[in-house]
Structures are given as C-alpha cells and as structure tokens.
Amino acid sequence: MSKTAPQIPLPFLKLRKRDAEPLFLQLYGQIKQAIFSGQLKEGERLPATRALAAELEISRNSVFQAFEQLILEGFLEGRKGDGTYVCAKIGIVPARTPKVEETPGTEEYIPDFSIEPLLPFQSSIPSFAHFPFKTWAGIAADVYRNIHSLHLGYGDTQGYAPLRNELADYLRINRSIICSPEQILIVSGSRQAINLSAQLLIKKGDQCWMEDPGYRGASMAIERWGGRVCPVPLTQYGLDIDHAIKTYPAATFAYVTPSHQYPMGGTLPLAERLKLLQWAAKQKMWIVEDDYDSEFRYNGRPVPALKGLDDAGQVIYTGTFSKVLFPALRLGYMVLPTLEMARRFRMLKTTIDRENPVIDQAIITRFMREGHFARHLRKMRILYKKLQDELTALIGKHLHPWLEVEPGDSGMHITGWLKKDMLAADVEKAAGKQGLILQPVDDFSIKYGHPKGLMFGFTGYPVEDMEKAVLQLKQILINLQP
Numbered sequence: 483m484s485k486t487a488p489q490i491p492l493p494f495l496k497l498r499k500r501d502a503e504p505l506f507l508q509l510y511g512q513i514k515q516a517i518f519s520g521q522l523k524e525g526e527r528l529p530a531t532r533a534l535a536a537e538l539e540i541s542r543n544s545v546f547q548a549f550e551q552l553i554l555e556g557f558l559e560g561r562k563g564d565g566t567y568v569c570a571k572i573g574i575v576p577a578r579t580p581k582v583e584e585t586p587g588t589e590e591y592i593p594d595f596s597i598e599p600l601l602p603f604q605s606s607i608p609s610f611a612h613f614p615f616k617t618w619a620g621i622a623a624d625v626y627r628n629i630h631s632l633h634l635g636y637g638d639t640q641g642y643a644p645l646r647n648e649l650a651d652y653l654r655i656n657r658s659i660i661c662s663p664e665q666i667l668i669v670s671g672s673r674q675a676i677n678l679s680a681q682l683l684i685k686k687g688d689q690c691w692m693e694d695p696g697y698r699g700a701s702m703a704i705e706r707w708g709g710r711v712c713p714v715p716l717t718q719y720g721l722d723i724d725h726a727i728k729t730y731p732a733a734t735f736a737y738v739t740p741s742h743q744y745p746m747g748g749t750l751p752l753a754e755r756l757k758l759l760q761w762a763a764k765q766k767m768w769i770v771e772d773d774y775d776s777e778f779r780y781n782g783r784p785v786p787a788l789k790g791l792d793d794a795g796q797v798i799y800t801g802t803f804s805k806v807l808f809p810a811l812r813l814g815y816m817v818l819p820t821l822e823m824a825r826r827f828r829m830l831k832t833t834i835d836r837e838n839p840v841i842d843q844a845i846i847t848r849f850m851r852e853g854h855f856a857r858h859l860r861k862m863r864i865l866y867k868k869l870q871d872e873l874t875a876l877i878g879k880h881l882h883p884w885l886e887v888e889p890g891d892s893g894m895h896i897t898g899w900l901k902k903d904m905l906a907a908d909v910e911k912a913a914g915k916q917g918l919i920l921q922p923v924d925d926f927s928i929k930y931g932h933p934k935g936l937m938f939g940f941t942g943y944p945v946e947d948m949e950k951a952v953l954q955l956k957q958i959l960i961n962l963q964p
C-alpha cells in the first residue's frame with residue numbers, strides 16, 4: 483500500500499461548482515463512491531487537504547468538512563502527523579468488474595426465466611426486473627459447489643456469523659450504528675423482529691405508542707402480545723412525540739419508523755429524535771426502530787438511524803432485505819442493545835423456528851462482500867429517483883384538479899391527496915377493477931383517519947406502463963366526480 487500521498491489529485495473527483503449541492507457534500511459523496519467502487523482502496527492515503535483544495539480550486543475548509551464527515555462515518559482515518567487514509571478495515575471488496583455502469587437498465591440483468599411485471603401502482607415492492615439475478619445465481623451456484631456441512635445442518639439461531647460480520651460493517655458505515663456482530667440477530671423479516679420484541683418486552687395491558695397511520699404488522703404484533711395500542715397522530719415529520727408524551731406518559735413500548743414514516747413519509751429531525759430518546763431513557767420505555775427502506779433516499783444525505791444516538795440502550799433496531807433485495811427471501815436483522823438481550827431474543831427465536839436458511843444467508847454474505855449489494859443499491863437509488871420524478875410529473879400533468887402529490891425525498895411510494903369530493907376507498911375500488919393497485923392511506927389508520935390519501939408505488943412495474951396507468955386513473959376520477 484502506498485505510503486506517499488498521490489501527487490495528482492484523484493481524477494474521478496469532478497465537482498460541479500454551480501450546483502446547489504455544497505462542495506463539501508459533493509466531495510464527501512464522490513470519495514465515498516470511489517471507496518465503494520474500488521477506485522480508492524483500503525489503506526490508501528489521500529492527498530493533503532491543502533494540495534487537494536488547491537487542485538480542485540475550492541476552499542480548504544470544504545475539504546476538511548468532507549474528510550471530517552468521512553472520518554466520522556468510518557470511511558477515512560486520520561493518522562496523527564501522517565495524513566488521511568482510507569480506513570484499513572472497512573470490509574468493502576470492490577466489484578470484480580472495474581467499470582461501473584451507472585445507468586440502470588443498460589447492464590444485462592435479464593434472467594433466463596420471465597418476470598411477470600407488477601401492476602401499477604403497487605407499492606413496497608422492489609424492481610425485480612433490475613435485480614442482478616445472473617450475479618446472484620452465479621454466487622448461489624458457487625455456494626452450492628463449495629457446500630459445507632455447516633450450511634446443511636442445524637446452525638446457530640443467531641444467524642450465519644459471516645453475514646452478521648458484514649452487517650455490523652454495513653450498519654456502521656451506512657446507518658451510523660456501532661454494534662458487534664454478537665448484538666445482531668438474523669430473523670425472518672422485520673415482521674419477526676417486531677413480533678419477538680412485542681413478545682419479550684410487552685406485559686399484558688402495557689401502553690404502546692403506535693404511529694397512526696402506521697405499519698399494520700406492528701400494531702398486530704402489539705395486540706397479539708397483550709399490549710394496548712395507543713394511536714399517536716403524526717406531524718409532517720413522523721410521530722408527534724409531544725402528543726404521545728402528554729397523552730400516554732405511562733407507555734413502556736413504542737414502534738417508530740423515524741427515517742421514513744410508513745406510510746406518510748416524514749423523517750424525524752434530530753431534535754425530535756433526541757426528545758424521544760431522552761424520554762425513553764427516563765421512562766425505561768423500549769423503542770422498536772423499523773428502518774425498513776432508509777437506503778432509498780434521493781435528496782440530501784441519508785439520515786443516520788435513531789439507534790446510532792441511543793446511548794441509554796433503549797432502542798431495538800430492525801432492518802430488512804425485503805426492499806433492498808427481494809421480499810421472498812424472508813430475511814431481516816435486528817440489533818439488540820446488549821449481549822444479554824441478544825441472548826434472550828436468541829432463546830425465544832430458538833423456541834419458535836431456530837435459524838433462518840443458512841444457504842441464503844451465505845449467498846447474501848458473498849453478495850455484500852463482493853460489492854454487488856452496494857452497487858445494486860446505488861443503481862436502485864438512481865432508478866427509483868427517476869421513477870419517482872416521472873410519476874410525480876405525470877400526476878402533476880394529468881391529474882391536477884383531482885389529485886395532488888407531495889414530492890417525497892425517499893422511499894418506494896408517494897402519497898396523493900384527492901382534492902375533489904371523493905374518497906380514497908371509492909377510487910381504490912374503481913381502479914382495482916381496471917387493474918390498478920391503489921392503497922388508501924386509511925388501510926393503515928387506527929384513530930386518525932385520512933380518507934383522501936392514496937399510496938402510489940413507483941418501483942415494481944415498468945416505467946412504460948406509468949403514463950397509460952395515470953391516464954386510466956384520470957378517466958376513473960372523471961367518472962367518479964359527483
């Protein structure tokens with residue numbers, strides 16, 4: 483590994499001086515991307531801040547800010563008196579193919595079997611057509627060729643250790659969660675994570691804060707294990723914490739989607755997060771943080787997980803492979819605050835179903851370790867943003883007097899609001915007859931209704947079907963007009 487700082491600054495750095503995005507953020511993003519793609523390798527030294535600033539013709543402060551953030555997130559490390567290096571142990575193995583194609587759809591992703599496209603506007607399902615099945619199948623074949631008895635017998639309930647190692651790195655780098663692989667439990671989806679949490683942590687009659695509207699998988703789990711679902715309305719950011727504290731101060735359990743409220747889409751700002759954590763620490767209230775699709779953020783920087791700020795150890799974190807890979811894997815993961823809690827959760831899971839399929843976990847491990855996961859995410863982020871923009875524009879163009887959408891900056895659906903005297907449930911029914919899947923927001927409401935809200939997914943069906951579907955919906959809305 484080179485000990486000398488590169489004389490010529492890195493050629494892949496191309497800052498757009500007139501761009502609205504601040505220069506330090508551009509620099510931060512481009513260095514991070516270069517690490518993921520292997521253009522910058524682990525242990526490599528970066529140019530001195532002064533030299534880099536001069537070469538890029540930006541202020542030294544911008545370089546400092548970018549480096550500082552990357553150091554904070556564990557991508558770079560400053561060695562005293564010796565400059566700044568790419569961290570030696572990030573655990574990113576660059577993709578084997580050096581050329582990274584950024585435009586989705588141009589790489590041959592088409593598997594040998596046919597993929598039935600989903601119907602517009604089905605939400606919460608990733609694009610199967612853009613999943614790299616060839617790569618996946620290649621890894622799977624390799625895993626089977628080198629099959630080990632460890633993959634075939636009864637394994638560790640906690641999950642395949644190499645996958646937990648990958649996840650610990652992934653969570654540290656991408657979600658600002660510092661945890662050991664021993665705190666991670668592999669589960670069959672977030673749904674199981676939420677159920678295990680409810681079963682272990684809720685006592686009969688306990689008050690449980692629940693986002694309203696919110697994920698039904700969570701309210702069902704709370705009820706199933708004897709908790710009292712306490713519906714908390716939302717602000718534009720997510721859970722209305724002041725309301726929750728005032729109305730249900732005795733709550734012992736809370737379910738939240740702070741990075742991207744489901745289904746309304748808000749993101750809890752830092753001050754709200756801190757308020758929630760302080761309250762939880764004071765009251766000894768458990769928080770289940772469902773981080774189901776935080777990877778798909780299109781504007782600005784990804785918001786670190788609530789768990790990353792959880793000094794008191796009250797947050798149980800859960801993530802899933804359902805959105806970033808595909809739901810049929812039925813694999814997710816949780817991070818428990820302590821090893822003792824990890825042991826209790828593992829024991830409970832042992833009594834239910836033991837470990838999840840180890841071969842799938844081994845395939846995911848390789849998929850992550852070889853850089854395919856990061857690349858797939860990056861491509862899907864670009865694709866989904868394009869699809870979201872397209873759908874927002876089409877709705878604006880064709881459905882204007884009847885329906886308005888709020889532009890989202892993350893996720894896999896946008897929410898539209900009926901403007902005329904119409905109800906989402908009626909539109910859902912009429913659209914369903916024509917093969918359009920529109921889910922009313924109220925499918926997720928408990929006490930606080932939103933009868934005019936409809937969810938529009940944009941990730942799972944072909945972009946070519948979008949305009950036709952929007953025009954179909956326009957006709958439906960005209961026909962439904964009172």
Ligand SMILES: Cc1ncc(COP(=O)(O)O)c(C=O)c1O
Pocket residue numbers: 606670671672673674697739744772774801802803804809813814
């Ligand atoms: C809010 C929320 N959490 C979690 C999930 C995913 O759950 P699982 O990991 O069990 O597939 C979904 C899926 O639609 C969801 O909407």
